[in-house]
Amino acid sequence: MTPAAGTRLWLRDPLAILAEGAAGGIVVAGSRIVERVAGGARPAGPVDAVFDASRHVVIPGLVNTHHHFYQTLTRAHPAALGKPLFPWLKALYPVWAALNPEAFRLACRLAYTELLLSGCTTAADHHYVFPRGLERAIDIQVEEARALGIRACVTRGSMSLSERDGGLPPEALTQDDDTILADCERVLGLFHDPAPGAMVQVALSPCSPFAVTRRLMRDSATLAERHGCRLHTHLGETRDEDAYCLEVFGMRPVDYLDEVGWLSGRTWLAHGIHFDDGEVARLGRAGVGICHCPTSNMVLASGRCRTCELEAAGSPVGLGVDGSASNDASNLIESVRHALMLGRLTYGAEAVSHRDALRWATEGSARCLGRDDIGRIDEGREADLALFTLDDLRFSGAHDPLAALVLCGASRADRVMVAGRWRVVDGAPVGIDTGALREAHHRTALALFGAA
Numbered sequence: 186m187t188p189a190a191g192t193r194l195w196l197r198d199p200l201a202i203l204a205e206g207a208a209g210g211i212v213v214a215g216s217r218i219v220e221r222v223a224g225g226a227r228p229a230g231p232v233d234a235v236f237d238a239s240r241h242v243v244i245p246g247l248v249n250t251h252h253h254f255y256q257t258l259t260r261a262h263p264a265a266l267g268k269p270l271f272p273w274l275k276a277l278y279p280v281w282a283a284l285n286p287e288a289f290r291l292a293c294r295l296a297y298t299e300l301l302l303s304g305c306t307t308a309a310d311h312h313y314v315f316p317r318g319l320e321r322a323i324d325i326q327v328e329e330a331r332a333l334g335i336r337a338c339v340t341r342g343s344m345s346l347s348e349r350d351g352g353l354p355p356e357a358l359t360q361d362d363d364t365i366l367a368d369c370e371r372v373l374g375l376f377h378d379p380a381p382g383a384m385v386q387v388a389l390s391p392c393s394p395f396a397v398t399r400r401l402m403r404d405s406a407t408l409a410e411r412h413g414c415r416l417h418t419h420l421g422e423t424r425d426e427d428a429y430c431l432e433v434f435g436m437r438p439v440d441y442l443d444e445v446g447w448l449s450g451r452t453w454l455a456h457g458i459h460f461d462d463g464e465v466a467r468l469g470r471a472g473v474g475i476c477h478c479p480t481s482n483m484v485l486a487s488g489r490c491r492t493c494e495l496e497a498a499g500s501p502v503g504l505g506v507d508g509s510a511s512n513d514a515s516n517l518i519e520s521v522r523h524a525l526m527l528g529r530l531t532y533g534a535e536a537v538s539h540r541d542a543l544r545w546a547t548e549g550s551a552r553c554l555g556r557d558d559i560g561r562i563d564e565g566r567e568a569d570l571a572l573f574t575l576d577d578l579r580f581s582g583a584h585d586p587l588a589a590l591v592l593c594g595a596s597r598a599d600r601v602m603v604a605g606r607w608r609v610v611d612g613a614p615v616g617i618d619t620g621a622l623r624e625a626h627h628r629t630a631l632a633l634f635g636a637a
């Protein structure tokens with residue numbers, strides 16, 4: 186099923202492919218793409234195996250740049266229905282305090298699997314909930330990613346400012362700054378691989394300006410500099426956040442980001458909605474990446490990310506599904522469609538195309554994660570690919586296959602390859618019993634987080 190090491194596999198004559206000069210397909214050797222084949226041509230070198238891709242639309246594996254896997258356990262939770270961000274968070278914090286390692290492991294497995302099935306090959310998770318007993322949450326995320334063979338960017342999140350200190354979360358969900366920083370060092374030392382082709386990278390990700398101390402923001406930036414890793418946090422998601430920052434820090438969120446040493450190309454932000462023109466220009470100049478989360482932004486009615494202005498200003502723009510309590514799915518190709526629709530509503534029908542939305546979810550997302558080895562179909566890049574068929578009724582009558590993928594609403598990949606290995610075959614994840622996983626995850630979710 187998966188080609189042996191050294192084997193050259195030709196994915197031949199795709200129905201459509203999101204790559205220049207590859208109408209005849211691509212050749213994969215080991216973990217990388219080694220050749221694009223022109224339409225009607227054959228590969229320059231010999232091949233050992235051929236995969237007939239004539240039923241498939243081939244795109245670079247999607248890259249998800251923001252999620253909270255644990256929230257798959259509290260989808261459509263009664264405590265959170267119909268609320269905007271701050272009341273939504275306050276309703277869910279006490280619920281999430283019950284999270285334990287067994288439940289978290291199932292949540293990670295489920296979220297990775299769901300993402301893979303939607304064509305995602307690299308997943309970043311923002312995990313910031315470490316109740317007593319779950320201190321090794323990042324280790325669990327890495328173990329689960331390795332077992333599934335998906336590429337991961339695990340981000341060591343944190344909350345150190347409880348309600349008592351003027352923050353938003355309850356004390357049971359916070360840790361002190363020293364404990365957090367020591368664990369950041371630990372997981373960076375254990376898991377962060379800065380090399381091209383890395384399967385696991387670590388980033389540091391204080392939850393948001395209203396959940397951690399100034400010191401933790403500063404020390405995280407220093408630590409990231411020392412280890413050569415990325416920085417991630419929520420910023421500019423709601424107007425409430427502007428008001429909070431003005432009241433507590435005496436400045437707007439972007440000024441605060443600057444003050445704590447985060448206004449750099451090392452940083453990518455989740456949401457990035459409420460920035461004025463001057464702030465967009467500053468973020469762009471600094472090369473700060475923005476993870477646009479269209480589905481979540483619509484569910485919580487948080488606002489519309491200024492994707493086009495940010496990209497024009499120089500910011501990499503990527504996509505994220507966001508946590509499964511505000512999406513409530515982990516389906517990245519579905520969020521590509523939402524990005525297209527929300528973008529058109531904001532900028533007009535001629536301003537945002539399906540190619541723009543796909544670019545955000547692939548190359549843009551890869552740049553947010555600081556990676557130039559994934560996100561495109563090109564010689565030398567990792568062989569991370571998502572293959573979709575257009576066999577469902579919803580695609581019948583479609584003319585442009587690539588546009589149909591987004592406009593008709595693809596939701597499940599037929600095949601997914603990560604680092605040259607098939608991880609989804611015929612619409613099913615390799616090595617995972619989805620029925621058993623669904624049963625265990627759902628049972629755990631109801632038992633732990635069911636409404637009292």
Ligand SMILES: [Zn+2]
Binds near residue numbers: 253311508
């Ligand atoms: Zn989030």
